[in-house]
Amino acid sequence: MSVALVTGGSRGIGRVISEKLARQGFNVAICYSGNESAAQDTISECKKYGVQAMFIKADVSNEADVKNMFDEVKDLMGPVEVLVNNAGITKDGLLLRMSEEDYDAVVDTNLKGTFLCTKAAIKDMMKARKGKIVNITSIVGVNGNAGQSNYAASKAGIIGFTKSVAREYGSKGITVNAVAPGFIQTAMTDKLPENVKEDYLKQIPVGRFGSPEDVANVVEFLASERSDYVTGQVIEVTGGM
Numbered sequence: 001m002s003v004a005l006v007t008g009g010s011r012g013i014g015r016v017i018s019e020k021l022a023r024q025g026f027n028v029a030i031c032y033s034g035n036e037s038a039a040q041d042t043i044s045e046c047k048k049y050g051v052q053a054m055f056i057k058a059d060v061s062n063e064a065d066v067k068n069m070f071d072e073v074k075d076l077m078g079p080v081e082v083l084v085n086n087a088g089i090t091k092d093g094l095l096l097r098m099s100e101e102d103y104d105a106v107v108d109t110n111l112k113g114t115f116l117c118t119k120a121a122i123k124d125m126m127k128a129r130k131g132k133i134v135n136i137t138s139i140v141g142v143n144g145n146a147g148q149s150n151y152a153a154s155k156a157g158i159i160g161f162t163k164s165v166a167r168e169y170g171s172k173g174i175t176v177n178a179v180a181p182g183f184i185q186t187a188m189t190d191k192l193p194e195n196v197k198e199d200y201l202k203q204i205p206v207g208r209f210g211s212p213e214d215v216a217n218v219v220e221f222l223a224s225e226r227s228d229y230v231t232g233q234v235i236e237v238t239g240g241m
């Protein structure tokens with residue numbers, strides 16, 4: 001059975017992606033940064049589909065953590081064939097009030113984390129002459145958003161990174177794509193003020209916020225052989241926002 005690794009797979013969008021991949025028959029590894037009970041819950045759900053599942057505490061912005069994580073997954077389940085770079089954080093604020101620390105934390109987790117995990121995954125994918133990398137960016141990385149310059153920079157960076165790595169490894173049987181969600185109901189968006197949520201809703205033609213399931217459906221396609229001729233793309237999952 002093939003192995004899928006989902007970073008930040010313990011909660012929110014990553015959790016639903018992990019469960020969907022387990023349902024497709026992938027052995028699933030997830031990483032989380034602090035909330036172990038959420039990781040345990042996700043793993044229990046994945047195992048219901050009769051696959052192997054494991055969780056690892058790893059900070060995706062730390063190279064040693066990332067190396068250990070890939071080594072551990074390979075030892076226990078085999079090389080990673082599907083990598084979903086989903087772990088992400090926000091630390092919002094207007095530019096003039098944004099600290100260097102908040103800028104670095106967001107760019108390191110979102111963008112550097114994607115770089116480190118992709119680099120760690122690619123050698124085994126090259127050996128296997130197949131692999132699927134799906135990077136979770138954001139519509140904010142495409143359009144920008146006031147109060148999120150650090151987050152937008154990290155997510156726009158992921159788009160450039162995705163297109164470049166897709167060009168480097170297309171001939172090796174590896175596809176690299178990005179999914180750009182709009183407003184998805186998770187812990188990340190629950191913390192926004194009601195008036196901000198109402199404003200977002202007005203901009204969504206389909207008239208509702210997205211669910212983690214909406215995003216996971218597209219990731220499932222990009223992780224499957226049905227998408228073998230799709231690479232270097234950014235697929236927006238925004239309800240038309």
Ligand code: NDP
Binds near residue numbers: 058060136139182
């Ligand atoms: P959540 O806040 O619900 O979950 C974030 C996940 O990432 C958790 O599993 C968390 O682990 C993990 N994580 C955070 N930092 C690290 C780290 N340094 N190393 C490893 N794991 C880490 O986020 P969402 O589900 O809302 O978002 C998932 C992705 O989708 C993110 O990349 C986000 O930017 C993107 N996105 C979300 C949108 C939305 O509307 N929700 C819209 C557009 C994009 P732990 O549980 O231990 O904290």
